[in-house]
Amino acid sequence: MVSLMKVAVIEGDGVGHEVIPPAVDVLKAAGLNFEIVPVEVGYGKWERTGRAMDESDLDVMRDCDCILFGAITTPSDPNYQSVLLRIRRELDLYANVRPFRSLNIPVDTPYVARQPFDFIIVRENTEGLYGGKEEIGEDRATSIRTITRKGSERIARIACKIAQERKNRLTIVHKANVLRSCSFFREVCIKVAQEHDIPFDEGLVDSMAYNLILFPHKYDVLVTTNLFGDILSDLSAALVGSLGLCPSANIGDKYALFEPVHGSAPDIAGRDVANPLAAILSARLMLEWAGEQEKAGLVQQAVDHVLEMGIKTADLGGHASTKEVSDAVVGYIANVRR
Numbered sequence: 001m002v003s004l005m006k007v008a009v010i011e012g013d014g015v016g017h018e019v020i021p022p023a024v025d026v027l028k029a030a031g032l033n034f035e036i037v038p039v040e041v042g043y044g045k046w047e048r049t050g051r052a053m054d055e056s057d058l059d060v061m062r063d064c065d066c067i068l069f070g071a072i073t074t075p076s077d078p079n080y081q082s083v084l085l086r087i088r089r090e091l092d093l094y095a096n097v098r099p100f101r102s103l104n105i106p107v108d109t110p111y112v113a114r115q116p117f118d119f120i121i122v123r124e125n126t127e128g129l130y131g132g133k134e135e136i137g138e139d140r141a142t143s144i145r146t147i148t149r150k151g152s153e154r155i156a157r158i159a160c161k162i163a164q165e166r167k168n169r170l171t172i173v174h175k176a177n178v179l180r181s182c183s184f185f186r187e188v189c190i191k192v193a194q195e196h197d198i199p200f201d202e203g204l205v206d207s208m209a210y211n212l213i214l215f216p217h218k219y220d221v222l223v224t225t226n227l228f229g230d231i232l233s234d235l236s237a238a239l240v241g242s243l244g245l246c247p248s249a250n251i252g253d254k255y256a257l258f259e260p261v262h263g264s265a266p267d268i269a270g271r272d273v274a275n276p277l278a279a280i281l282s283a284r285l286m287l288e289w290a291g292e293q294e295k296a297g298l299v300q301q302a303v304d305h306v307l308e309m310g311i312k313t314a315d316l317g318g319h320a321s322t323k324e325v326s327d328a329v330v331g332y333i334a335n336v337r338r
């Protein structure tokens with residue numbers, strides 16, 4: 001564990017400005033010894049300066065231990081390069097780890113799963129269809145999907161490690177019946193699972209989408225490629241009840257970035273109605289990554305308590321503002337530590 005952790009804090013755009021400050025407050029309330037290094041990147045910066053991120057911003061991030069990231073608005077301009085994809089690639093944050101757990105409180109959301117569930121999607125984060133190898137011509141466009149042995153081995157290893165900690169089963173998700181690059185991914189994952197002595201099964205991504213909705217309680221750790229993991233994560237967020245509840249970790253060997261699964265939500269930005277819990281739970285994942293298990297547990301306890309008290313934002317059918325939910329979480333933590 002590092003003594004004084006340096007955390008690059010990127011609010012980004014839209015609701016990022018509203019949900020990241022509470023996440024920082026939660027880290028402070030939990031007693032983390034850390035230095036905040038604010039970094040401005042994103043659409044707002046692009047509009048102002050013509051660049052969404054500078055090389056020097058990346059250097060600042062490289063000088064930190066980890067990053068707390070809000071969300072960034074992506075314009076449809078084809079010249080705009082995704083900031084987040086670039087950070088993930090430059091810092092080699094190859095594992096996107098997304099835990100999804102059902103709430104144990106009644107929520108007024110469009111869909112509620114019938115049985116409690118608790119699973120983690122481990123998504124390869126640097127290659128596949130998001131690898132950036134693309135060509136666009138007058139009459140055709142091509143995106144190349146590269147899956148490497150190194151990329152598949154390391155993501156499978158992280159997934160096996162998580163499955164081991166949870167003493168449970170790994171599900172390898174692919175489309176090996178159609179895509180040869182998926183057969184390759186599947187074979188590498190099976191080999192790694194066997195080496196780690198992890199029980200595993202597998203599923204085709206389309207039937208996984210179906211099964212996750214009907215039987216989410218049957219799954220524990222899912223490992224999959226970049227695009228499939230992206231899509232299944234949003235589906236899983238709907239199972240939980242709101243994107244506003246889903247945190248994620250982007251992990252590499254050297255750095256890590258923690259961010260809510262949701263985007264900049266321009267439809268609700270600036271109105272103090274965004275759910276801050278996805279960002280707060282991302283801070284919780286940061287604490288876990290930093291080896292601060294006790295502080296992480298306290299943050300989870302605070303979130304559970306606030307939800308049980310019915311202090312909920314509109315996405316969960318509640319009436320509380322971003323600030324009210326944030327203050328309640330911070331207040332609970334401060335109270336327990338007093």
Ligand code: NAI
Nearest residue numbers: 071072073074243244262263264265266267268274275315
């Ligand atoms: P989004 O995740 O921003 O919003 C989808 C829906 O969920 C909206 O109805 C929004 O109001 C709701 N929502 C999102 N976060 C919420 C929260 N904390 N509390 C309550 N409700 C919440 O996805 P969308 O609309 O597709 O994208 C908006 C912008 O964000 C786009 O420019 C997109 O490119 C970008 N984006 C950025 C991401 C990132 O930086 N990691 C991830 C996804 C999208």
Ligand code: MG
Nearest residue numbers: 230231234261
């Ligand atoms: Mg996504």
